[in-house]
Amino acid sequence: MALKIKSNCINCDMCEPECPNNAISMGDEIYEIDPDLxxxxxxxxxxxxxxxxxxxxxxxITDPQRVETEEQLLDKFVIIQGLA
Known part of the structure; x- marks a missing residue:
């Protein structure tokens, strides 16, 4: 499952630089996670x-709208990293 940032985000900027897939960015009001990344x-x-x-x-939290198995997440990792 992809993760999701809830509306109680305080925009502290701690998460964005830690994401190894660059999936986190500032949205209109709070940080958001790109589920494809x-x-x-x-x-x-x-x-x-x-x-x-x-x-x-x-x-x-885990995004209930984006249910993925560990295998699917690892497959996505391979594609994102260009290892396929």
Whole structure:
């Protein structure tokens, strides 16, 4: 599943530079995650770095609209990195 930033984001800019896939950018009001680029850090780290650096509890959550298996996330990682 891709991740999603909730409306309680305080725009602290902690998550954006930590994303290895450049999936996070500033939206109209808060930071947003591009689901086509989010692999939940599969292929890079053991856990999503954006969640680990976010100072707001449960601000970055799994997007229920973007359900993906670990295999699908790893396949997306391979494509994004140009390893396919």
């Amino acid at each position: 989010c692999t939940e850090c599969k292929g890079h780290y053991d856990a999503p770095t954006c969640q680990s650096v976010c100072p707001i509890t449960k601000c970055i």
